[in-house]
Amino acid sequence: MDENVSLARLTHRLEEVVSELRGVPVDVERLTDGELILRQVAHALGTSDELRAMYPTGTPEVGRRGSKNMPDLLDALRRGMRVRLITHASMLDDPVKAGRLREMHAAGALCRVTDEPIQQLLVFDRSVAFLRMTPVDHAPGALLIRQQSLIAAFVDLFELTWAGSREATEPAYRLTPREHEVLALIAEGRSNSAVARALSITEAAVGKHVAGVFAKLGLPTTEDDNRRVLAVLAYLRGSVQ
Known part of the structure; x- marks a missing residue:
């Protein structure tokens, strides 16, 4: 209608x-x-x-x-x-x-x-x-x-x-533009130091952006899961905005 x-x-x-x-x-x-x-x-x-x-x-x-x-x-x-x-x-x-x-x-x-x-x-x-x-x-x-x-x-x-x-049964995770850039580079297999060089920011800043991504994706620290891998999988599935 x-x-x-x-x-x-x-x-x-x-x-x-x-x-x-x-x-x-x-x-x-x-x-x-x-x-x-x-x-x-x-x-x-x-x-x-x-x-x-x-x-x-x-x-x-x-x-x-x-x-x-x-x-x-x-x-x-x-x-x-x-x-x-x-x-x-x-x-x-x-x-x-x-x-x-x-x-x-x-x-x-x-x-x-x-x-x-x-x-x-x-x-x-x-x-x-x-x-x-x-x-x-x-x-x-x-x-x-x-x-x-x-x-x-x-x-x-x-x-x-x-x-x-x-x-919103599976809410899209709304990342900042910088968090998107960081996650996209992580998805390419880059380390935090490599991401920092690519974006001309400090490694500490990369760490803060990565922590923000983990928090928005609801990925707590556990002994059983690799949060970087899980974040990349969410990115590749298109469930991250």
Whole structure:
């Protein structure tokens, strides 16, 4: 379907919702307490069967470990929650965030990425939604929405964005131009010192670029695997961007 037609239909749908809500009490709650928002999200994660989520940048808050107060999306996935997640493509530039996406995918989440601007949104079971109060990354506050017409419109927005996004089940690893050059030379069988001479940079700089490549490819130090070989194989398979 033509994208302009889809957007026109979505715009018309939103206009219908606004018209329907004129004069009708809207079940929308403004939340400014961060801890309260976390508790509300944690409750939804523990009781819902389905989640549609969009994240503009950064590691998804509902999917981050390391805080005793932070609800963990992985726990919800393990208990069987169906999850579809759309993130901005810039998240793949960070090896930690890209690794988190791979971890969630391995646990059962369906993940896609988009280059278009998106707003942070969580929709649980078509019954409750959380929307970032202001369209700025890490801005405090959220809207808790239970009004069904609004939720239906958010679901339409999610589905339209999902249809226009690309699969991230095996996220492409986005290297910097210099990391590409270094990896390409490694693929030719060159040592770090040879790469340094070819690029007119220091060997220490090459080492930093190689470490960055390993991190983005999720290649930890082990006794059993040769990370240079694994990185070259990923490069030759075309799974590195």
